[in-house]
Amino acid sequence: MNFICIVCPKSCPIDVLLDEENKIKSISGANCKNGLRYATQELSFPSRVFTSIVKLTGGQIAMCPVKSDQAVPRELILKMSRSLCQLSIAAPVKIGDIVVENILGTKANIVVTRNIDKCKQQTKTAKIPR
Numbered sequence: 001m002n003f004i005c006i007v008c009p010k011s012c013p014i015d016v017l018l019d020e021e022n023k024i025k026s027i028s029g030a031n032c033k034n035g036l037r038y039a040t041q042e043l044s045f046p047s048r049v050f051t052s053i054v055k056l057t058g059g060q061i062a063m064c065p066v067k068s069d070q071a072v073p074r075e076l077i078l079k080m081s082r083s084l085c086q087l088s089i090a091a092p093v094k095i096g097d098i099v100v101e102n103i104l105g106t107k108a109n110i111v112v113t114r115n116i117d118k119c120k121q122q123t124k125t126a127k128i129p130r
Contacts, residue, residue, distance in 0.1 A: 007034040047071035059091030059116045068108040091118045
């Protein structure tokens with residue numbers, strides 16, 4: 001199996017040789033221990049930190065960036081995206097605010113990644129009499 005390591009900017013090409021029982025026989029191409037860990041994890045339990053956006057009402061912008069506070073199983077990413085499409089949160093929000101706790105039973109929380117204030121009320125313009 002071949003992987004491109006995503007742990008650091010080097011993007012090492014990693015080759016993994018498996019035995020007859022699909023157990024790791026050897027790993028080559030990783031230039032550091034992080035690459036070895038990444039390849040091992042990708043084969044046993046592939047996971048990612050999930051990033052997305054959710055609708056925001058009453059804020060200076062209409063969408064709020066969010067992420068999982070820990071890696072989640074890769075096979076749940078699409079399901080997470082679909083569940084967040086239904087969600088709308090209200091401004092103001094702060095970095096680290098929890099939007100969803102324990103999403104899909106993963107023990108990961110979805111948290112806000114940007115401070116967004118409430119929208120300032122527009123002041124009415126005075127009409128000048130003619």
